Amino acid sequence: MFKFGDNSPPAANQECRLPYRTFPATFQYPAVEPGTLGPCPVGSDALQGIKRQQTNPSRWKGQGWQDFAAAIRTAGTELREQAAARGTFATDAGGTSYGMPHGVVVARNAGQIADLLRVAQQFQVPVTVRGGGLTTEGESVAFGGVLLDMTGMSRVLHIDTDALTVRTEAGIFWHSLAEELRRSNMDYLSAPLNLTSSVGGTLGVGGIDVNSPRLGCSADQALSLQVVTPTGEIIECSDTKNADLFQRVILGYGQFGVITEATLKIRPYTPLRMHYFYYSSLRTAIEDLQLLDRNDASDYSGILTIMDCAVNLLVAFDTDEREAEFKANWQQRLRGYGEWSFALHMVGRYALRPWKLAEAWYLFQRKRELFPELHRSEYMRDNLMFDRSVVFSRAVWKFWGCKQMVIPDLATSADKFAEAVERGNLVCRKYFPHYTLYLVGIKLRPEHRPHYEMSCIPADAGDWAYGCEFEPMIDGKVYSRDHFQSFKNAIYDIGVDLGGSYYRFGGMMKGYIRRVFGDEVVDRHLAMKRKADPAMILNRDVIF
């Protein structure tokens, strides 16, 4: 059985091209008392008003880089040190954190990564792992050390249409995985609604889809993983094999290993039967969303707001039977309007409020731009939507994307959700003239409770957790980094206040982790991390 921090030499049959050295016995960990750590010395991008708590006070400043680089090259690994190669990874999708690695390694196989991590332990060089780079607080930005680009390992290895599983390299984009699965008329279960999240990165943080109320978060579809531990062991793990490692790696913010391969559940592909309901009250829409989820009344559900008074509940189905069941039992109970009756409702609303005509014009324009994108003929056949991930992702990039992905979020239990969303909505209103909220439920799996500890899944969530992303519409305006960061912090503070969590693209933030989870949980995980990663090299400063 695998044990964290087991530094014994690798077994004879384990690939190891380098002379294996255990961590120097004379090395002294910096004296750090858990929970009483000083502020971090790095930090042009430290969170506004909150000192970045340093759990790894001896931030690496480049010591021993040349020796490390020589050792890596001796092992046959290409290390790119040119400014152009390093600059490719200078920031993440958030665009508020900038850092330069000393060198870049493109991942090619688990053996190469094992060698890299062993040498990095030996020379205490930080290694930052990056998949799609869709983090928002710099979690996949390397502030020195090595940037490991996992997209180099992005091939599908095997699709088993009988067992409904796929084995894939973990640097693959979900979209590329979908492309391969579709050739076998298969689909993944759930994945983030953007095209360039990687499988490995998502399994490390969560991942939501509009079918998450039924199928859970993306990380829950992993059946087994090949992981390279921070000390360079290559280990296969699952709920039954090396389960302690599996539990820590899934939703573990990349702290306990690099996921190199994953076996995931898959399902037969189906196009969607779409329905849209429109509300003028956010709370009513949330109540109806939760009603559908509790009663398993739909296969897909989620809320997208256009304005506070124009809220869209999306409901969809995989089969005609499920759709007919919904129409017979649930549709009448929803309080939303159809498209035309909502339009009439809004005409009435603005006829009585002529001073709000600018708002009405914005709404009209938004509808005119967005709706055709959701009904493009090449993605619709016989009223069925094909390729939901492409349709929604294109819309996200086209209508919400910008150079800075400013999308703070909250995750709470079902009963706190409406309050969290309403408070978050007020924050949005304070900072931006226009914004969109994306809300979705996440079915939790009781047997995965150990995975959920210190993750994006709120500790008090029952059968479902709920996530809400708050997405400002930038509309070509220019905002300062401080404005964005201040907005994000105001959203995150609601999560702390309500005892929730964050449905992070890229992981929980270091500045919030103790406030959210408390010292006892964090210190326990920090002790595990130190055992597994003696030099604290892997994805430093993300949470520890």
Added chain:
Amino acid sequence: MISTNDHAACSGCSLCLLVCPMWRHSRDIALSAHGYAKALQHGASANDIAAELWSCTLCGACDPVCPEQINVTGMILDLRRRLEHVGSTTVRARMESEALRPLAIQHATVKLLPDQALLESPELLSRIAALLGIPVAEDDGADIALAVEAGIIIQPQRMQRFLASWRGLKKIIIADGLLLKHLRQLLPAMNFVSLGEALSTHAVVRRSLRATDLYVIEPRAYHADFHRLVKHYDRLRAESGSAFNLDLQRIAIPATSRSLPQRLGLIAPDDNEQARWVLHGRRISRIVVESLEDRAAFEKITDIRVVHLAELAEDKVCGK
């Protein structure tokens, strides 16, 4: 649509990777539009990334997917203009000699501009001309197409001679997708149509397509006019039931991945992997191609019958 050739606009979203045949082959961001733009943003010159720039096949798949609306192929061609290709002298000499060649007068309102592969298959070229009922242009502009791809500035005398041969023309059907894109930018008022679109609009050809066919769209022309042609091919798909070499974003998957040195025969083409990916998992009885290069690529890796669009009518008559 706002479109810029400026690498500075790249936000590094990686959407171009998803459709790039070079990235698919190498799994290395350096060999993608994302990689070029980021390298340039961080101080690299065109010379520093010359090998990467020459490796691009200019299929144009990255153009319609870029959320910043960067004209990626335009950006790459701009950068190539700062480099010197080994074949540049030969191409310039060819342009000079073409510019001096006497111009024969052809009276027509529509003409066909063949690409290099069609010029090397005169029988198929005549069949296409007969099917469309139009003459083949006396000045095919093959040297200009090559110059565009190599990033060589086209000599004004050569361009003048080329355009002089178009007097009285209302429509030009072009086989080379890159040349089509270039000419469309140069002469926006002229009606340019890709050979693939022209043939696939022909009633006989449309009727000859079967549900068990794989229809392989030539990517350069398709991506150059993506927003219009995606509808054209979607209608063709609905009508014929054929499968298409389109990915989930409706981007055409190139069946070949030939860089300029490979197109010029300086390096052996290595595009079996790409053609295999187009065929992967598909149950089809016939492959229908718009481009002869694609036919050659498929014939190397499969026993499935491969036909050019222009041969479809005959295929139907023969019951193949």
